[in-house]
Amino acid sequence: MSDTLIRHASFEGSTKDILVSDGVISAIANDLAVPLGAEVFDAKGLLVWPGMVNTHHHLAQSILKGMPSGINSNLNDWLIKVPFSAWPHFDAETMYVAAMIGFSELLRSGCTTCADHHYLYQEDYGPELESAVLRAAEDIGIRFVLCRGGATSTGSHLGLNHSGLIVNEDLDTMLRRLQDRLHNWHDPAPESMRRLVVAPTSLVHGAEPDHLRVLADFANEHNLRRHSHLLEVKRDEEITQQKYGMSAASYAEDVGWLGPDVWYAHLVHTDEEALAKFADSGTGIAHCPTSNCRLGSGIAPVTAMAAAGMPISLGVDGSASAESGSMANEAMLTWLLHRAIDGASSTSLEQVKQWSTVGGADLLGLNIGRICVGACADLVFFDLSEPRYAGVWMPEYAPIVCGEPVQVSRTMINGRWRVIDGQLVDIDTKKLLLKAEEKIRRLSNRIVGV
Ligand SMILES: [Zn+2]
Structure with a gap:
């Protein structure tokens, strides 16, 4: 990989040159010399951010936006009517197209890392959808x-x-398939482009306590992080009380699923006792406010969580319940939403920027989310000359205060340009959108009661 010298990069209130070598930021200073053979890119007029880090997605849902059968449903009805009614009709090609649409949206909205919570597995089925x-x-x-x-x-x-x-695998099958992916794909390095996380779909509803303990042991043995859904709705609390006589947070503690290597999506219904358990153990959250609003689930108390020292990150969640799939949208809503409840000083722009970048990076254990020497070169260049950003007095925070439509001129991931002049590199977007239309037509003919 050749070096790239970025001239006049404006970030964090100053303008400097950034040198990228072998996918890593190797120097930041004024007037850096051009290394032999390096590409030079002049970033004058652009605002540079570290790429945003999305810590919770369901890419399969990227072609299930606004399905009418679930448009006014709460989580429980929506699960039945929307994602799980479509699942039986997904093949590898449909999954590939959905993932490409989801990734395109993320790259277009300033995101360079995606953690996808993929849950389409069957007992009698290979890993085709995962591989797609x-x-x-x-x-x-x-x-x-x-x-x-x-x-x-x-x-x-x-x-x-x-x-x-039949969507449940027996524990041995799940472990064997995890093992395969671990050995054939996972890269544990902090600069990794491919990381495996142990992530049963639902902590409360999709695995027995003993199985969760075995999965925790597997993750610990192989130094893998863990993730799941928890407390999106009150039903989690009701079921753990009924089945195990304890709160959902106590249940997570009991089965060994709290700790700095664990983060949960949603945690909307976190009371004081749960908050103390999450904060004390270093358990993190993927805050997904758009989806939580859309499904009427409530609002996770992230400002109280942050005050208690919990790690906070942002996730867009699946596009069947958060139709935007945009990290900038998620950041803007996070900034606004908590002010509506707790007042105008409850969130700061610095804090929201941090949650959307380094907060996610640290939860995933990746050397990203910062612009500093030694960090991976995941950089987003917003075009401040676009009318959307005209008149902004705090250009550093334009992507949050102005929200969508985001104007990303360029995106670099691991030192490689993936967006140039607002267009994805090496991807035929027109062809992709046509394919997506074809897949949606096919699904709409097959899903009953859509
Ligand atoms: Zn989710």
């Missing part, structure tokens, strides 16, 4: 974290029980 997502990540060049979902029992999960497929 990995292939899409490779083709588009995004930094990718596979949160390997799935269920060892469908238990009390309303979606899993209505998929029309």
Whole structure:
């Protein structure tokens, strides 16, 4: 990989040159000399951010936006009517197209790393759908974290029980498939472009307690992080009280699923006792406010979580419940939403920027999310000359205060240009959109009651 010298890079209130060598930021200073053979890019007029880090997605849903059957549903009804009604009709090609659409949206909105919570697994099915997502990540060049979902029992999960497929794997099958992916794909390095995470779809509804303990042991043995859904709605709390006589947070503690290597999506219904457990153990959150608003689930108390020292990151969640799939949108909503409840000083721009970049980076354990020497060169260049940003007095925070439509001129991931002049590199977007239309037509003919 050749070096790239970025001239006049404006970031964090100053303008300097940035040298990128072998995918890493190797120097930051004024008037850096051009190394032999280096590409020189003049970033005058552009605002540079570290790429945003999306810590919770379901890429399969990227072609299930605004499905009418679930448009006014709460989470429980929506799970049955939308994602799990579509699942039986997904093949590898459909999954690939959906993933490419999702990745395109992320790259277009200033994101360079995606953790996808992929849960389409069946007992009698190979890893074709999972492989299709990995292939899409490779083709588009995004930094990718596979949160390997799935269920060892469908238990009390309303979606899993209505998929029309046998979606639970036995524990041995799940472990064997995890092992395969670990040995054939996972890269543990802090600069990794491909990371595996142990991520049963639902902590409460998709696995028995003993299985969760075995999965935790597997993750610890192989130094893998862990992820799942928790407390998106009150039902998690009700079920753990009914089945185990304890709160959902106590249940997570009991099965060994709290700690600095664990982060949960949503945590909307976090009371004081749960908050103390998460904060004390260093357990993190993927805050997904758009999806939580859309499904009427509530608002996670992230300002209280941050004050208590919990690690905070942002996730766009699946596009069937957050139709934008945009990290900039998520950041803007995070900035605004908590002010509506707690007042105008409850969130700061610095804090939201941090949550959307370094907050996610640290939860994933990757050397990204910062512009400093030694960090991976994942950089986003916003075009401040666009009318959307005209008149902004705090250009550093334009991507948050102005929100969508985001104007990304260029994106670099691991030292490689993946967006140039607002267009994806090496990807035929027109062809991709036509393919997506074809897949949506096919799904709409097959899903009953759509
Ligand atoms: Zn989710």
